[in-house]
Amino acid sequence: MLDTTKIRAISLDLDDTLWPIWPVIARAEQALQEWLRPQAPRTAALLADTEQRLALRREVLQQRPDIGHDLRALRQELIRLGLQRHGEDTALVAPAYEVFIAERMRVDLFEDARPALAWLAARYPVVAVSNGNADLHRVGLGEYFHAGLSAQSFGVGKPDPRIFHAAAQAAGVLPHEVLHVGDDATLDVLGGLNAGMQTVWVNRANHDWAHETQRPHATVDDMAQLCALLQTAV
Numbered sequence: 001m002l003d004t005t006k007i008r009a010i011s012l013d014l015d016d017t018l019w020p021i022w023p024v025i026a027r028a029e030q031a032l033q034e035w036l037r038p039q040a041p042r043t044a045a046l047l048a049d050t051e052q053r054l055a056l057r058r059e060v061l062q063q064r065p066d067i068g069h070d071l072r073a074l075r076q077e078l079i080r081l082g083l084q085r086h087g088e089d090t091a092l093v094a095p096a097y098e099v100f101i102a103e104r105m106r107v108d109l110f111e112d113a114r115p116a117l118a119w120l121a122a123r124y125p126v127v128a129v130s131n132g133n134a135d136l137h138r139v140g141l142g143e144y145f146h147a148g149l150s151a152q153s154f155g156v157g158k159p160d161p162r163i164f165h166a167a168a169q170a171a172g173v174l175p176h177e178v179l180h181v182g183d184d185a186t187l188d189v190l191g192g193l194n195a196g197m198q199t200v201w202v203n204r205a206n207h208d209w210a211h212e213t214q215r216p217h218a219t220v221d222d223m224a225q226l227c228a229l230l231q232t233a234v
Contacts, residue, residue, distance in 0.1 A: 013182030116223030159191025
């Protein structure tokens with residue numbers, strides 16, 4: 001059971017908690033391919049083929065496991081390898097990535113996200129903890145966050161306890177005083193629990209809980225329910 005009296009800060013996932021991520025990625029992939037097509041048509045065709053793109057991504061991860069947590073470096077290396085394989089200009093990597101990331105920052109928030117963020121930020125320090133590469137200010141949400149940690153910037157991602165403990169430190173509290181909120185059962189819920197935090201699972205799709213030995217302290221359908229759940233604590 002959730003003990004709201006212990007909560008002094010919120011750590012919060014971003015992708016699929018505040019906005020649906022896959023439509024964003026699909027748009028960014030499309031923008032990247034369209035930009036590359038006139039200048040590097042063979043690489044653009046490779047990236048447009050889902051099977052080939054995923055195979056290339058697996059190859060990059062196999063060759064460079066050190067960048068598996070860093071989506072920026074991973075994406076850039078994928079583009080570079082594609083260009084190199086097809087004898088096309090590898091100087092296109094940096095501008096191509098900028099096209100991709102600009103589109104990736106255009107997110108469509110869930111309807112409940114912004115009102116919930118405003119409510120939470122008025123009552124707690126809120127720290128973003130994400131394995132993705134969204135920039136809080138570029139997506140237009142910086143005003144609600146006390147701090148933001150990403151796997152890309154921190155060096156390790158969820159479910160590693162270190163990134164959760166760093167979030168607690170950024171908020172100026174101890175890990176057991178943090179409520180971690182997110183949609184991913186393994187990365188967010190189990191990660192937060194193993195870091196000594198209370199957790200809330202944002203289960204928008206009504207998935208079954210698949211882990212027998214550990215459970216979230218509470219489950220909500222959306223961020224509005226989270227605020228209602230915390231209403232008695234503040």
